[in-house]
Amino acid sequence: MALILLKGGDTMIFLSSLLRQSVYDNENHRVGGIRDVCVVLNETFPVVTALIVHSSLNNNDKIIPWTQVHSIEEQPVHLTVNQAQITPYVPQADELLLRRDILDKQIVDTQGFRVVKVNDLKLVQIKKTARLLGVDISFSGLLRRLGVQPAVDMLSRVAPMQLAERTITWNYVEPMQVVRIGMTGQLAAVGASTTTATIGTPGVIPQVQLNVSHNKLADLRPADIADILEQLDVEDAGAVLDRLDTETAADTLNEVQYPLQSELLSELDPERASDLLERLPPDDAADILSEMPPAQAERLLSLMPTAESQPIRDLLRYAGETAGGIMTNEVLALPQNASVEDALTYLRQHSEHLEMVYYLYIVDEERHLVGVVSLRQLVTADPAAHMQGLMDPDVIKVQSDTDQEEVARVISKYDLLGIPVVDADNHLVGLITVDDVIDVIHEEQAEDFSEIAGVDVEETEEEEHFSWGTALRRSSWLAVNVIAGLLLALIVSQVFHSILYTNIAVASLVPVNIGSRVALNAIICLIPMLLLASGSTGSQALGI
Numbered sequence: 001m002a003l004i005l006l007k008g009g010d011t012m013i014f015l016s017s018l019l020r021q022s023v024y025d026n027e028n029h030r031v032g033g034i035r036d037v038c039v040v041l042n043e044t045f046p047v048v049t050a051l052i053v054h055s056s057l058n059n060n061d062k063i064i065p066w067t068q069v070h071s072i073e074e075q076p077v078h079l080t081v082n083q084a085q086i087t088p089y090v091p092q093a094d095e096l097l098l099r100r101d102i103l104d105k106q107i108v109d110t111q112g113f114r115v116v117k118v119n120d121l122k123l124v125q126i127k128k129t130a131r132l133l134g135v136d137i138s139f140s141g142l143l144r145r146l147g148v149q150p151a152v153d154m155l156s157r158v159a160p161m162q163l164a165e166r167t168i169t170w171n172y173v174e175p176m177q178v179v180r181i182g183m184t185g186q187l188a189a190v191g192a193s194t195t196t197a198t199i200g201t202p203g204v205i206p207q208v209q210l211n212v213s214h215n216k217l218a219d220l221r222p223a224d225i226a227d228i229l230e231q232l233d234v235e236d237a238g239a240v241l242d243r244l245d246t247e248t249a250a251d252t253l254n255e256v257q258y259p260l261q262s263e264l265l266s267e268l269d270p271e272r273a274s275d276l277l278e279r280l281p282p283d284d285a286a287d288i289l290s291e292m293p294p295a296q297a298e299r300l301l302s303l304m305p306t307a308e309s310q311p312i313r314d315l316l317r318y319a320g321e322t323a324g325g326i327m328t329n330e331v332l333a334l335p336q337n338a339s340v341e342d343a344l345t346y347l348r349q350h351s352e353h354l355e356m357v358y359y360l361y362i363v364d365e366e367r368h369l370v371g372v373v374s375l376r377q378l379v380t381a382d383p384a385a386h387m388q389g390l391m392d393p394d395v396i397k398v399q400s401d402t403d404q405e406e407v408a409r410v411i412s413k414y415d416l417l418g419i420p421v422v423d424a425d426n427h428l429v430g431l432i433t434v435d436d437v438i439d440v441i442h443e444e445q446a447e448d449f450s451e452i453a454g455v456d457v458e459e460t461e462e463e464e465h466f467s468w469g470t471a472l473r474r475s476s477w478l479a480v481n482v483i484a485g486l487l488l489a490l491i492v493s494q495v496f497h498s499i500l501y502t503n504i505a506v507a508s509l510v511p512v513n514i515g516s517r518v519a520l521n522a523i524i525c526l527i528p529m530l531l532l533a534s535g536s537t538g539s540q541a542l543g544i
Contacts, residue, residue: 011073012133015098015121016145022076023053023064025083034077035061036099037123038091039132044171048123048130050089051077052097065089066130073125098132101175106232107135108174110216113224115231120144122167135173138166174216218248226255229264238267250279253288262291265300274303277312281355283328283436286315290325315430323407324400326440327421327430330354333363334387336370341383343373356433358417362391369395369420369428397422400429405444408437 015037023031032055039046051069053062064086070078079086096102098121106115119141122133136144217225217240225244229237229252241249241264253261253276265273265288277285277300289297289312297316301309311329318324332350334343343360351357360378362371371391381390397420398407411419411434421430 011125013072013123013125013130014136014141014144015103015123016141018072018077018123019099021072023051023079024076025079025081025086026070027082029083031055031064031079031083031086032057032062036097038063038089038095038097040092040095042094043131046132046170048072048132049095050091062086063089063091071125072123072130096175102135105175106236107168108217108228109137109168109172110174110220111168111172113220113227115228116168132170134167134169136165136167140165172216218244222248222251223255225252226257229256230260234260234263234267238264242268242272246275247279250276254280254284258287259291261288265292266296270299270303274300278304278308281328281353282311282315282330283326285312287326290316290320318400321404322400323398323402323404323421323432324430326404326407326436327400327432328355328436329430331361331420331428331431332357333361333367333428334373336362336364336386336388336391338387339383340378340381340385340387340390343378343387344383347378355435356418356431359420360387361395361420361428361431362387363428367428368426369397369422371395372420395420398432399424404440407432408440408444411437 018037019034021034023034025031032053034051035054036052037048038050038052040049048066050066051064051072053064054060055062064079068079068081068086070080102118102121105118107118108114109116116135116137118135118137119139120136122136123130124133125131217228220228225248229240232240237260241252244252253264256264265276268276277288280288289300292300301312304312314329315324315327318327330353332347332354334346338346347357347360358375360373360375361369362373364370371387371393372395373387373391377390396410396414396416398410400421400423407419410416411432416434418431418433420428421432423429
């Protein structure tokens with residue numbers, strides 16, 4: 001059995017090695033082989049509570065309590081009682097099986113903000129208590145499970161190679177797909193039906209979804225949780241999002257990348273999805289709903305109070321890639337006759353949930369935009385002064401139908417933190433903040449690179465099969481490469497002919513160089529075509 005001696009004399013045991021061990025009673029009679037290990041989740045490092053031992057004689061599993069196990073440090077494992085004295089152990093709701101529920105499953109590394117697969121688990125016995133120390137996600141852990149680690153270790157003594165171990169301690173681990181132990185007896189087969197089973201039924205340990213709170217995830221920043229959700233499949237990500245508290249879930253949803261946001265909402269109960277949308281800024285909620293089927297979007301809107309849904313409905317009327325499509329209609333507007341003191345009071349009362357409060361916009365009685373006041377001007381002005389005397393009437397603004405790329409250009413040109421949006425009659429209808437412009441710049445860059453590479457991002461999201469149109473669009477760039485290569489070959493043959501003829505060593509490298517260039521051209525040409533068939537925008541970006 002693979003054991004590692006820790007500081008202080010304690011021994012670390014790998015689960016993969018433990019699962020190969022036999023169990024004997026105190027009279028040295030074989031009880032069976034270890035099939036799984038049961039731990040309780042109520043501590044930072046879970047305590048081992050029982051061993052599941054399989055007997056080949058009667059093809060039955062026994063759940064032996066840890067109190068009757070002498071030690072797991074010795075090979076083979078011995079009990080402190082004989083077989084007749086074994087007390088059946090009844091697992092509780094907060095216990096799980098390491099092999100069935102954790103090994104080979106996805107877990108979240110809450111320190112590295114990533115989703116990883118468990119190749120092995122590390123346990124440690126300190127005095128009479130055995131605990132789960134962490135998970136091994138390294139390749140060496142996989143080799144150990146396959147039983148080839150000794151051969152690799154022997155090879156490493158001869159060849160200069162070293163496989164590093166990568167362990168995540170359990171206090172940084174969040175299980176994703178965990179099942180609960182609720183009954184005693186034989187282990188239920190994966191996927192077995194347990195609809196008629198009840199607690200206490202002999203011979204069954206059903207697989208029932210454990211209500212994991214994901215407290216470790218909830219302690220992370222929403223942006224980090226979003227990074228983790230993007231590494232999971234949609235169903236698992238939706239389940240994790242559903243178990244977060246409403247405020248954290250809403251903030252996390254807002255950080256998730258398109259188009260996963262709408263897919264995650266589709267995994268949630270409509271009431272829950274509607275609650276999350278209510279807590280988002282109207283423009284962000286509108287962006288998500290615009291990517292959903294109209295009937296589904298309307299259902300979610302109908303579950304909201306009118307005061308919450310109406311601003312979102314107003315934004316959905318605008319075209320997607322225009323100023324109206326990226327603006328928020330939550331904007332502070334004050335009349336010209338308002339005093340500085342009135343403005344500060346209004347600001348304190350209404351700015352709590354606003355995205356940005358760097359500018360105050362001044363409107364007339366009919367909400368025509370007539371001026372702008374910066375927050376700096378406001379806090380340094382005389383409290384009795386009026387907006388009409390402070391405001392700058394020369395307001396840089398855009399109309400609601402202005403292309404989003406033009407909006408980004410204007411904000412960049414004038415170094416603005418936000419820009420007001422007006423309709424054709426100069427009515428103030430919204431505000432575009434600098435963070436929305438950054439998103440626009442990223443989108444436009446992706447589209448530009450896609451066009452250069454001959455990959456249409458929007459088309460690839462709809463197409464499921466290889467597209468000859470995409471291949472033809474790339475053919476012009478391939479032709480340029482071919483012509484350039486021929487010209488280079490002609491130049492080399494004319495200019496360096498004498499050198500190549502007399503220097504065989506240099507000439508021998510020419511085919512290698514040509515081969516590498518041909519391979520590179522083939523990769524550049526073919527990879528985006530192959531990735532197109534997968535329908536993965538992220539993979540296409542990699543190919544580009």
